[in-house]
Amino acid sequence: MTRLTRAEAKARTRERLLDAAARVFAQKGLAGASVDEIAEAAGYSIGAVYSNFGSKEQLFVELLKEKANDRVIRAAEIMADAEPDEARRAFSQLVIEVAxxxxxxxxxxAEFWLYAVRNPELMETYAERMREPRDLLTELVGRSVPDPDRAGELSAIVIALFQGLVRMRRVDPDSVPDELFGRALRWLFTGAEADEEQK
Structure with a gap:
């Protein structure tokens, strides 16, 4: 059996803590979940949580950032390898997979948004952690629009569409047909291009 390096062991611990935290937070909410429960679900001590993340809130924010980064990386893969129609279908499939x-x-x-709104001191921490995946998406969008200066606005709308459609499909799957996100992206980018042409 190959022994893990210290860095590999730390990365594995972090990954297991994030996986356990996702399950516990989703079941109990941020306020209802305890560091003890998360550590136990991951098979570690409470000290492992604090040494890797500092606090329960930091662990939660890091979890959201990781999940958002995963989605943006998947979006980058789709955009790199697909024609526009194929990419829209793949993006729609991503909504379906997540939902x-x-x-x-x-x-x-939803849980962290509510927690941050109720605890404004966490709002900036949340915003800061989510800037990295949003900036990555903005860079991707900037490559495919006539005016890269509008990419930030467009990426904000894409994120809002994605999150909103995922939530709607979780509650009422029939309200979000499989191809809806792809069509919404086409409408969004076609509208943005038309707006540029009118300038």
């Missing part, structure tokens, strides 16, 4: 198969994603986002 139908990642049962923790929407509750985690």
């Amino acid at each position: 139908d198969k990642d049962a923790d994603f929407a509750p985690l986002q």
Whole structure:
């Protein structure tokens, strides 16, 4: 059996803590979950949580950032390898996968948004952690629009569409047909291009 390096062991511990935290937070909410429960679910001591994340809130914010980064990386892969129509279909499939198969994603986002609104001192921490995935998406969008200066606005709308459609599909799957996100992206980017042409 190969022994893990210290860095590999730390990365594995971090990953297991994040996985356990996703399950516990989704079931109990941020306020209802305890560091003890998360550590136990991951098979570690409470000290492992604090040494890797500092606090329960920091762990939660890091969890959201990781999940958001995963989605943006997937979006980058789609945009790199697909024609526009194929990419829209793949993006729609991403909404379906998250809504139908990642049962923790929407509750985690809703939970932390509520917690941050109720605890304004966390709002900036939340915003700061979410800037990295949003900036990555903005860079991707900037490559495919006539005016890269509008990419930040467009990426904000894409994120809002994605999150909103995931939540709607979790509650009422029939209200979000499989191709809806792809069509919404086409409408959004076609509208943005038309707006540029009118300038």
